[in-house]
Amino acid sequence: MISVQNLTKRYGAYTAVDDVSFNVRPGAVTGFLGPNGAGKSTCMRMMCSLTPPTSGTATVLDRPYSSLPNPGRHVGVLLDASAQHAGRTGREILTLGAMVMGIDRSRVDEMLDLVGLSESEATRRVRNYSLGMRQRLGIAHALLGDPQVLILDEPANGLDPAGIRWMRGLLRGYADEGGTVLLSSHLLHEVEVVADELVVIGRGRIVAQGTKAELMAATGTTVRTTDDAAFAGLLEGAGLEVKAASTGLTVQAEPQQIGELAARHQVVLIELRTAGSAGLEDMFLELTADDAREEVAA
Numbered sequence: 644m645i646s647v648q649n650l651t652k653r654y655g656a657y658t659a660v661d662d663v664s665f666n667v668r669p670g671a672v673t674g675f676l677g678p679n680g681a682g683k684s685t686c687m688r689m690m691c692s693l694t695p696p697t698s699g700t701a702t703v704l705d706r707p708y709s710s711l712p713n714p715g716r717h718v719g720v721l722l723d724a725s726a727q728h729a730g731r732t733g734r735e736i737l738t739l740g741a742m743v744m745g746i747d748r749s750r751v752d753e754m755l756d757l758v759g760l761s762e763s764e765a766t767r768r769v770r771n772y773s774l775g776m777r778q779r780l781g782i783a784h785a786l787l788g789d790p791q792v793l794i795l796d797e798p799a800n801g802l803d804p805a806g807i808r809w810m811r812g813l814l815r816g817y818a819d820e821g822g823t824v825l826l827s828s829h830l831l832h833e834v835e836v837v838a839d840e841l842v843v844i845g846r847g848r849i850v851a852q853g854t855k856a857e858l859m860a861a862t863g864t865t866v867r868t869t870d871d872a873a874f875a876g877l878l879e880g881a882g883l884e885v886k887a888a889s890t891g892l893t894v895q896a897e898p899q900q901i902g903e904l905a906a907r908h909q910v911v912l913i914e915l916r917t918a919g920s921a922g923l924e925d926m927f928l929e930l931t932a933d934d935a936r937e938e939v940a941a
């Protein structure tokens with residue numbers, strides 16, 4: 644279990660993380676989502692006692708990370724895959740980790756095998772690793788101490804599609820066995836497939852959080868008709884909230900209610916479904932629009 648309470652980090656006059664609170668429960672994958680610069684890494688660094696908060700608290704397994712005895716045995720952390728010593732081989736890095744944590748060195752081979760680093764790759768210096776190989780090594784290092792909690796900052800960066808699928812399977816299995824996983828990304832699709840819970844951050848503040856099912860249900864219904872503009876008028880006339888979507892309309896109502904209204908007015912429906920993941924993406928972009936660098940540049 645990870646618990647973050649009223650966490651705030653200021654750098655001079657700039658507030659990078661602003662009064663953030665959320666819990667990450669065992670047995671689930673929690674996706675920590677936000678655009679570039681939203682404050683995800685700063686939050687994770689505070690959870691791992693690497694950055695002191697200006698105010699608020701972060702605990703992992705009911706204690707600050709810094710007061711966990713032998714933390715690698717409890718919490719696996721991957722914050723920056725490129726932070727490993729470039730002059731060491733992957734095997735050396737894992738062996739040193741095993742020695743520091745006091746675990747059997749046989750675990751090194753198990754982890755290399757688990758993350759798919761071959762013997763010849765494991766004996767290559769990290770400076771010659773691709774970003775995907777560094778991520779795999781970072782995941783192996785995070786899992787080395789057989790921890791109950793994983794804190795992973797953008798672990799899918801640099802992984803190819805097969806690698807991303809492999810990582811999702813790994814995290815799903817880990818959570819299904821009771822592990823706690825916090826996984827950050829700036830890409831909704833990357834975490835949506837595997838996450839049970841989502842915490843969305845924008846400009847240092849939490850803008851949405853809940854189970855994926857709850858957030859999806861809140862995104863409403865997508866409807867398309869032969870005349871969307873006219874149907875939007877009918878929906879609004881019935882007191883429903885309507886927005887133009889990428890295709891058709893998004894309505895804050897159940898599909899049945901919309902279908903009944905269409906039937907009463909003899910409107911031809913082309914599409915009627917819960918907005919689902921497209922709706923989640925619209926919501927994510929809308930909630931974090933203030934942060935979007937493309938808009939700033941425009």
Ligand SMILES: Nc1ncnc2c1ncn2[C@@H]1O[C@H](COP(=O)(O)OP(=O)(O)OP(=O)(O)O)[C@@H](O)[C@H]1O
Pocket residue numbers: 654657659677678679680681682683684685686829
């Ligand atoms: N040491 C620091 N000094 C000053 N500002 C900082 C420092 N560390 C982070 N920031 C600022 O805090 C904000 C949040 O950064 P952070 O790295 O937490 O975002 P992020 O959500 O992880 O982004 P990304 O997806 O791009 O990694 C950014 O505007 C960043 O420039």
